Amino acid sequence: xxxIVLIVIVLAIIAVAQLTRIYELTSKLRNRSEAEVxxxxxxxxxxxxxxxxxxxxxxxxxxxxxxxxGGNTVSASVEGVDxxxxxxxxLVLISAIFFVTNGLLFYFxxxxxxxxxxxxxxxxxxxxxxxxxxxxxxxxxxxxxxxxLLQWRDRTxxxxxxxxxxxxYSKQFDWAVRYAGKDNKLGKFDYKLVNTDNPLGxxxxxxxxARVEEMRTELEALEARINDKDAVYSVAAxxxxxxxxxxxxxxxxxxxxxxxxxxxxxxxLAKDDIVQxxxxxxxxxxxxxxxxxxxxxxxxxxAFFPHFRAQINTVPGMVTRMKFTPSITTKEMQEKMxxxxxxxxxxxxxxxxxxxxxMKLNVEVLDEAEYxxxxxxxxxxxxxxxx
Amino acid sequence: MGAVSHDAHAHHEESFVSKYIFSQDHKMISKxxxxxxxxMGLIAMFxxxxxxxxxxxxxxxxxILHAFLGDRWAPNGVLDxxxxxxxxxxxxxxxxxxxxxxxxxxxxxxxxxxxxIGARDMASGFLNMLSYWMFFISxxxxxxxxxxxxxxxxxxxxxxxxxSALPQAVPGSGLGMTLWLVSMAIFIASSLLxxxxxxxxxxxxxxxxxxxxxxxxxxxxxxxxxxxxxLSFPVLLSAALLLIMDRTMGTSxxxxxxxxxxxxxxxxxxxxxxxxxxxxxxxxxxxxxxxLPALGLTSEIISTNARKPIFGYKAMITSILGIGFLSFIxxxxxxxxxxxxxxxxxxxxFTTLLIAIxxxxxxxxYLTTIWRSTAIYTPQMLFSVALVSTFIxxxxxxxxxxxxxxxxxxHDTYFVVAHFxxxxxxxxxxxxxxxVYHWFPKMYGRMMxxxxxxxxxxxxxxxxxxxxxxxxxxxxxxAPRRYYDYSVYEGFDSNQFNIIMELNVIISIxxxxxxxxxxxxxxxxxxSIYRGPKAVQNPWRANSxxxxxxxxxxxxxxxxxxxxxxRWPYDYSKPGAAEDYIPQIVxxxxxxxxxx
Numbered sequence: 001x002x003x004i005v006l007i008v009i010v011l012a013i014i015a016v017a018q019l020t021r022i023y024e025l026t027s028k029l030r031n032r033s034e035a036e037v038x039x040x041x042x043x044x045x046x047x048x049x050x051x052x053x054x055x056x057x058x059x060x061x062x063x064x065x066x067x068x069x070g071g072n073t074v075s076a077s078v079e080g081v082d083x084x085x086x087x088x089x090x091l092v093l094i095s096a097i098f099f100v101t102n103g104l105l106f107y108f109x110x111x112x113x114x115x116x117x118x119x120x121x122x123x124x125x126x127x128x129x130x131x132x133x134x135x136x137x138x139x140x141x142x143x144x145x146x147x148x149l150l151q152w153r154d155r156t157x158x159x160x161x162x163x164x165x166x167x168x169y170s171k172q173f174d175w176a177v178r179y180a181g182k183d184n185k186l187g188k189f190d191y192k193l194v195n196t197d198n199p200l201g202x203x204x205x206x207x208x209x210a211r212v213e214e215m216r217t218e219l220e221a222l223e224a225r226i227n228d229k230d231a232v233y234s235v236a237a238x239x240x241x242x243x244x245x246x247x248x249x250x251x252x253x254x255x256x257x258x259x260x261x262x263x264x265x266x267x268x269l270a271k272d273d274i275v276q277x278x279x280x281x282x283x284x285x286x287x288x289x290x291x292x293x294x295x296x297x298x299x300x301x302x303a304f305f306p307h308f309r310a311q312i313n314t315v316p317g318m319v320t321r322m323k324f325t326p327s328i329t330t331k332e333m334q335e336k337m338x339x340x341x342x343x344x345x346x347x348x349x350x351x352x353x354x355x356x357x358x359m360k361l362n363v364e365v366l367d368e369a370e371y372x373x374x375x376x377x378x379x380x381x382x383x384x385x386x387x
Numbered sequence: 388m389g390a391v392s393h394d395a396h397a398h399h400e401e402s403f404v405s406k407y408i409f410s411q412d413h414k415m416i417s418k419x420x421x422x423x424x425x426x427m428g429l430i431a432m433f434x435x436x437x438x439x440x441x442x443x444x445x446x447x448x449x450x451i452l453h454a455f456l457g458d459r460w461a462p463n464g465v466l467d468x469x470x471x472x473x474x475x476x477x478x479x480x481x482x483x484x485x486x487x488x489x490x491x492x493x494x495x496x497x498x499x500x501x502x503x504i505g506a507r508d509m510a511s512g513f514l515n516m517l518s519y520w521m522f523f524i525s526x527x528x529x530x531x532x533x534x535x536x537x538x539x540x541x542x543x544x545x546x547x548x549x550x551s552a553l554p555q556a557v558p559g560s561g562l563g564m565t566l567w568l569v570s571m572a573i574f575i576a577s578s579l580l581x582x583x584x585x586x587x588x589x590x591x592x593x594x595x596x597x598x599x600x601x602x603x604x605x606x607x608x609x610x611x612x613x614x615x616x617x618l619s620f621p622v623l624l625s626a627a628l629l630l631i632m633d634r635t636m637g638t639s640x641x642x643x644x645x646x647x648x649x650x651x652x653x654x655x656x657x658x659x660x661x662x663x664x665x666x667x668x669x670x671x672x673x674x675x676x677x678x679l680p681a682l683g684l685t686s687e688i689i690s691t692n693a694r695k696p697i698f699g700y701k702a703m704i705t706s707i708l709g710i711g712f713l714s715f716i717x718x719x720x721x722x723x724x725x726x727x728x729x730x731x732x733x734x735x736x737f738t739t740l741l742i743a744i745x746x747x748x749x750x751x752x753y754l755t756t757i758w759r760s761t762a763i764y765t766p767q768m769l770f771s772v773a774l775v776s777t778f779i780x781x782x783x784x785x786x787x788x789x790x791x792x793x794x795x796x797x798h799d800t801y802f803v804v805a806h807f808x809x810x811x812x813x814x815x816x817x818x819x820x821x822x823v824y825h826w827f828p829k830m831y832g833r834m835m836x837x838x839x840x841x842x843x844x845x846x847x848x849x850x851x852x853x854x855x856x857x858x859x860x861x862x863x864x865x866a867p868r869r870y871y872d873y874s875v876y877e878g879f880d881s882n883q884f885n886i887i888m889e890l891n892v893i894i895s896i897x898x899x900x901x902x903x904x905x906x907x908x909x910x911x912x913x914x915s916i917y918r919g920p921k922a923v924q925n926p927w928r929a930n931s932x933x934x935x936x937x938x939x940x941x942x943x944x945x946x947x948x949x950x951x952x953x954r955w956p957y958d959y960s961k962p963g964a965a966e967d968y969i970p971q972i973v974x975x976x977x978x979x980x981x982x983x
Contacts, residue, residue, distance in 0.1 A: 009903075016839070016910060023838055024920070034834035034919070035926035037763050045764035045841065049772060056776075056852065067860040067886055080796075087793055094783035101779045104754050109772050112693075114761040120695040120960035120967070121759035124982055129755070130702045130748065137747040141740045144790060149733050151792035156729035172556065172647075191644040192651065250653045298647040299550040300659055302724065302799060306865035309796040313725045315659050316549055317643025320726035343879040349799045349867040351543045352550060353557045354468040357870035362879070 039116060046113035053106025057099065073307055076333060076344065076365070078325040079155060080309035086151055090144060159291035159323040166282075166290055169200050170314045171297035172352060173359035174278035176200060181383065186293065187270020192255050194297070200275055202384060204267040208259045215252050222248065271385025274378050282346060282363045285371040289325045301359065302350035307333075313350055326365045333365075409520075411512030414940050416519050417497035418830055421823070424490020425912070427526055428816075429905065431481035436902050438474045441466040443895025445872035460538070471871045472541040473559050477533060479544030480567070484574055485529065487677040487811060489522045491819050492616075495680055496585050496609040498826060502933035503603050505594025505950050507943040510587040514580045521577035525570045532566035540567040543869060545670070548641040548662050552633050555648035564634070568627050575624045582613035582620075589613075594932075596952035600704075601971070603931050603956045604697060607704050608683025611711040612676050618715070619672040626665035633657070663725060667718035675714045677811055679707060681818020682749065682778075685771035687956075688825050689753060691929045692768035693760035694967050696957035699752040706745035706752075713742045723791040724798045732791045739789040746782055750775060761960075765927070766840030770821035773848050774814050781809030784859065799869075802862025808855045820847070823912070828926050832938045833919035839911040846904035853897030857890045864890075930970045931956045954981050 027034075069091055075084045165180035178200055180186050187202050193211050194201040222245050225231065226238070233241070284290060294303055296314035304311045305324070312322045326344075334342045348359035366374060410416060437456070440449050448464035455461075460470035497515065501508050509515045532539045541559025542551035546567065554561040589610045593602075602610075629640040633654075641662045642654035690697040697703060717739040723732045753775045762768060784806040787793050797803065827835050866873060866887050873891070876884035925934040932952070936944050950972045958969040963979070975981060 013906060013910070016907065017914075020836055020839060020910075020914070023836070027920075034837050035828075035923065037765055037837065041837070041841070042762075042764050045769060046762070048845065049764075049769070052848065053776075056856075059856065063857065063860055067864065067890070069863070073865075073880065073883065083792070083796060086790075087787070087796075090787050090790065090793060094786055097783050098780060101750060101754065102776055105757070105772065105775055105779070108754060108757040108760075109762060112757060112760045112762055114694070114763045118761045120693065120761045122696065122960050122962055123698060123755070123759070124696040124957070125699045125701070130699050130752075133751040134744060134748055137744050141743055141786075144786060145737055145740050148736055148790035148792045152729065152733055152736065155792060155795065156732075191646060194646055194651075247651075247653045251651060254653075254655075298645055299553065299556050300547055300725075304799075304867065306796065311724050311795050311798055315726050316645050317655070317657065318660070318726055337880075337882065339880070339882060341879070341881065345875075345879045347867060347875065350547075351472065351869045353541075354472070354871075356472075357867075357872060358875060360875050360878075 037114075039114070042113050043115075046110045050106055050110035053102060053110075056102070060095075060098075074328070074333070074336060075307065075309055076326060076328045077305075077308035077310065078327050080307070080324070081327070082151060082154070083309040086147060089147065093140065093144065155323075160289055163289040163291040163323060164285075165293070167200075167293045167295065168282070168303055168314070168346070168361075169278075169295050169297065170301040170303065170348070170359075171278070172299065173348070173355040175282075175303075175346060175359070175361040176278040177276040177280070177282050177361075178202075179274040179276075179378070181272025181274060181379075183269065183272060185269050187273050187384070188266050189270075189295075190258055191297070192251055192258065199277060200295075202270040202273065202275070203258070203262060204270050204385070205262065205264050206267075207270075208255075208262055212252075212255055212259060215248065215255060219245070219248055219252060267385075271383070273384045274382045275384045276378075276382060279361070282361055283371070283374055284326050284363065284365045286326055286329045286365055286367050288371075289323060291323045292321060294320045294322075299352050300350050301348045301352050304347045304349035305344070305363065306347065307344050311349060329365045329367050409516055411508075411516045412940075412942060413497045413501050413509045413512070413515060414830070414944075416515055417494050419519050420490060420493035420497060420522065421830070423523055423526055424486050424494060425909075427481050427530075428486040428490065429909075430530060431478050431486060432902055432905065434474045434478040434481075436898055438466070438471055438478070439895040439898040441471060441871070443892045445874065466871075468871050469538055469541055469558055472543070472557065472869065473533075473539045473563070475869055476540050476543055476546075476559070477529070480540070480571075481529060483544060483673065483677065483811070484571070485522075485526055487815050487819075488578065488616075488673065489526075489574065491677065491680050491815065491822075492609065492612055493519070493522060493581060494819075495605070495684060495822050495826070496581070496613070498830060499603075499605050499933060500585055500588050500609060501592070502829070502936060502944060503606055503931050503956075504589060504592060504597055505932050505945075505952065506588060506592035507945075507949070509584050510592060511584055514584050518577045518581040518584065521573050521580070525574035525577060528566055528570035528573070532563050532570065535561075535563045535566065537561045537563060539563040545663075545666055546630075547666075548630055548633060548659055549645055549647075552630060552642060553645070553647050555650060568631055571627055572624060575620045575627075578616050578620050582616040585609055585613040586617065594949045594952060597932075597971075600701070601952055601955045603683075604686035604700070604703055604707075605680075605683040607707050608679045608686070611707050612679045612683075615672040615676050615679075615711055615714060619669040619676075622665055623669035626662055626669075629665075630662065660722070660725060660727060663722055664719070667721045668715075670721065671718040672711075672714045674807075674811065675710055677815045678818075679710065681774060681815040681822075682707075684818050684822040684825070685774050686753075687929075687931065688767045688771045688821050689756055689775075690957050690959060691825075691927050691968075692763045692765055692771070693757055694763070694959045695756055695760040696959055696961075697752070698755040699748070700955065700957060702748055703752055706748045709745035710742060713738060713745070717742060720789055720791075720794075723794045729791075736789060736791050740786065743782065743786060743789075746778075750779055750782075765824065766835075766837065766844050767821040767824035769841070769844045769848075770817045770824065773844070774817040774821065777809050777813040777817065777851075780856075781806055781814060784809070796865075797862055799867055800862040801858050801866050801868055804868050805855050805858035805862055808858070813851045813855060817847075817851075820844075820908070825927065826933075827912075827915065828922035828938075829933055829936075831916050831919070832922050832940070833915050834922050834926065835915040835919060836911050839907055843904060843907040843911065846907070847901060850897045850901030850904055854894050854901060857893055861887055861890045861894075925970075928966070928968045930958060930968050932971055935970065935972055 075081050167178040169176040189201045198207050294314040296316045302313045308324045310324045312320045344363035346361040452461040453464040460467045537558040540563045541557045632638040639654035639657035641657045641659050643657045645652045719735040720739040864886050873887045952971045953974045960967045
């Protein structure tokens, strides 16, 4: 099979070469130069341009009909409905510009091709026209800018007081969730506190003390290895160990500072938080506004909820946020889509490494009764302070 | 200095090395840039075909992938996930910097600036030579990084840290990334040397009568492009230097609070957003560094082939200057959803959408130029018309992306990929093709084959639209970019998955057709260099000065005195004139007024 494809390609190239030779010889016989386009060729290309323009329009309309203009999925959040409306307004505007200007372009290109005896119209400028097509786009753009900024203000402004606070914690290649507990406030955190018992690095007097102990043991073990008189290390291995030790010592000093500065009153903030390890599920309540905060452990990720039309990057060393209000439960959506396997999703949308395309978290939106039952179970089993 | 002493040197014999390799002649340097760029462009296009095979037919065993990537990166003919990211990254980097920045601007600024302003050569031939050779070295390093054991850079062409700073996060951030940074540093030096030279030459070496308002629009475009380059590339260099320090010297410019691969780093206080600000401060002017030369070339080509003056010459210059200025205050529109202050975002919405105004003026002026013209459809004219069409199509989707509220749900999806490929991958590349077809007789003294040019054009246009037009719909369906495959969709929305996959197959097929179509161009190009019919002095009956030089290249461009300019370059079909063109060297007739 490969071989046949290869032969076809080689033969095609030879054929092109031979055709070119023949064409050149006939051109020479007819005394034609490559600088002169004859009228027949000119007309053919003009016709093809018009045909292409029409084909482009038809294919655009066909694709809109087949694939939809705003994604096939209905928006599933309150904000997303506004988003879809603004997108539609913009799409209509830009489609109009696309059809009119491209239409004029291909029409002119077809109509005004060189013909025998035709002469071009010497028309170097016209101040009024130029003013018109500076002012017209400016007017259209003002509308677009104002509508856009109004919505941007609503999307990025502070959440209402009723909003439930959640944190999503991203790392290569999964998402963990932390729901604020009864006080609806998230507890403090620090990346130096992250270990197997405390994957999100929450700061309480106990977690800090445990981590200090853990690091002290690690440091002592490493120092002992370096100073072990019986062990023989290569220079490279020794340097590596000493570098690691230096890094750990710096981290340890900062950890002790953290311990000193920690106010025990903050413990309560973290202790009622509900921590859900990575790769389980994000559960939301219908018609509940959410104020979501994001952290990243290693590289930049992006939290992309396509169905809620929401997205924000997650950045190491920085907290980012978004808000939205889911408006359709997963079950309702499954009925709408006539697809029992449909589910909401959180995707990673910033290149983050080999498994970037698999970094996801399933999202489920429940109605109030179902949600309350689920929530009670979480409080009972996953409250941070109880574990 | 060089300009004065050239007459005496005009006929001295040159060795092979000083003529073809370490040449200081701008015409030879432009050919060197062009050939290097064609090679780089082909490599990058080929890389894209490799990952399009994966996207169209994911996880299927492919002999082609295995043949080129071997057991290391395509075991059993299935593309490695890391290498997929490597291919995407290298495709973007090479296309943006090496084909469209170095290649487009390097080739045509070098060729046309001295010829169209009436200068003997560039202000500094030596700097010009250095500029090319640094470009060559950086190209070589970039290509070599493909063969590194741990793979080339894999963090996307924007190489955002921390991903690009941490080899623990992705293997390409090891030696591959180091080579990427070294190559880019040399590339930036090359670009700066070139740009300074272009600016100085345009300001100081214009011949008698060549006022700024008689310059062809090509020169205006190159001039503004060079200024953009000089002001923005140093910022990228500083971004790269800080990244090098973070990678090797333990600094924390971009790194903070990171645990990667089970290892806790002690970097703290840095900000990945700082890198993004620095990168896009170059990155956005870069878009216009790529696009303005293409628009300049087509302004010249459309006017010449329409046999009609370019409409609104001064408005075109104002638009170029306006675009150039605005391009410096829009960079953060790439960062609406990065966690940057939303208030800052709203300022950038405003400035970004302003750019649509000068862009629209340019489009309308092109339309009016073609209106009531007598267009001659040479391949360069066809490519120019296609450029205007893709500039419109790619421009209008920019309106959606510039609007921060709308950017939220399409940011980093294929909608963005479609948008910038239509403007850069189609418009700018079409401009470059148009330039090659138009100035080939000037560069090589021979003609390219018209019919092959037509076939090449039509295949390229159809394949180009076939690739990038459906891509908008992949994006609107919600498909994130830089995904190895879309199997994740199968788990939650099979309907959407089917749409994405159906379109991906179509796109991949067109991409392969597009690659094969370039064989025609290559054949035509290289065959014509040696065997094409001999060109006449002014084959397109054009007005600008380059067509008053002899067909055979001479050192110093004009064998005798420099030409004197008497009029603007767009007197086509002027009423009362005998011919439908009046070259710039023809003095005004009695009672004739110069209008523009």
